[in-house]
Amino acid sequence: MKGIIKYIKEIILGVITLIKGMAVTGRYFFTSYKTIVTQKYPENRKELVMFDRFKGEVIMTHNEKNEHNCTGCGICEMNCPNGSIEIITKTEEVDGKKKKVIDKHIYHLSMCTFCALCVKTCPSIALAFGQNFEHAVYDRKQLTKVLNQPGSVLTKEIKE
Amino acid sequence: MNMFIVASIAVTVFLGGWMPLHFWGFDAFNHVMDFIPPVIWYLGKTAFIIFIMMWFKWTFPRLRIDQLLTLEWKYLLPINLVNTVIIAFLTMMKWHF
Numbered sequence: 001m002k003g004i005i006k007y008i009k010e011i012i013l014g015v016i017t018l019i020k021g022m023a024v025t026g027r028y029f030f031t032s033y034k035t036i037v038t039q040k041y042p043e044n045r046k047e048l049v050m051f052d053r054f055k056g057e058v059i060m061t062h063n064e065k066n067e068h069n070c071t072g073c074g075i076c077e078m079n080c081p082n083g084s085i086e087i088i089t090k091t092e093e094v095d096g097k098k099k100k101v102i103d104k105h106i107y108h109l110s111m112c113t114f115c116a117l118c119v120k121t122c123p124s125i126a127l128a129f130g131q132n133f134e135h136a137v138y139d140r141k142q143l144t145k146v147l148n149q150p151g152s153v154l155t156k157e158i159k160e
Numbered sequence: 161m162n163m164f165i166v167a168s169i170a171v172t173v174f175l176g177g178w179m180p181l182h183f184w185g186f187d188a189f190n191h192v193m194d195f196i197p198p199v200i201w202y203l204g205k206t207a208f209i210i211f212i213m214m215w216f217k218w219t220f221p222r223l224r225i226d227q228l229l230t231l232e233w234k235y236l237l238p239i240n241l242v243n244t245v246i247i248a249f250l251t252m253m254k255w256h257f
Contacts, residue, residue: 021219022216
């Protein structure tokens with residue numbers, strides 16, 4: 001007998017919570033709120049600014065002198081879980097010593113899972129996440145990007 | 161269109177179809193209700209059911225398959241059986257229109 005009372009109470013309480021949920025959406029239907037959270041996306045493209053930690057795509061940060069921080073160590077390539085990064089290095093003669101310098105940092109945007117491991121593990125803080133999210137293209141080759149800009153070299157400042 | 165078909169079946173079987181809304185004894189109210197043509201009653205009731213269906217769609221998330229099965233076998237089917245017994249009792253005692 002107690003089981004049946006509990007069962008009926010369960011059903012009634014369940015239906016009451018369902019009606020409470022419907023009351024919330026019903027109220028949203030009839031009232032208009034001052035702060036509407038949804039943005040009208042294609043119409044507000046000019047003023048659209050995403051939040052600071054937004055993961056749009058991986059970029060290599062360059063300063064005004066067109067210098068980046070990438071030493072070509074390859075740690076990001078080792079840490080990438082599905083191999084979306086390829087590091088191509090070349091050896092350069094600097095002050096008579098042969099040094100390894102980054103030639104091309106190839107980033108496959110089509111395969112990237114946006115896990116942020118490359119950004120996190122880079123010892124020279126060369127990579128970051130950019131704000132651009134409109135990546136749709138007609139040709140898949142445009143999704144394979146070279147992250148270091150042409151003519152840019154490793155910054156001469158001493159970095160930790 | 162699917163929603164319209166289901167709503168019209170529900171209206172015809174459960175909600176009185178195209179009949180106007182009458183209450184026992186409120187003769188003036190019933191007389192006013194009779195002026196509205198039955199087509200409007202039918203379409204209005206169907207629209208109301210469709211609004212309820214859309215309201216459900218806004219509010220509730222989808223159920224997992226195991227939640228759906230426990231809902232059916234543990235709650236809906238027993239209630240249905242009890243409903244059948246009650247209907248049999250009411251028919252026997254002739255407590256219906």
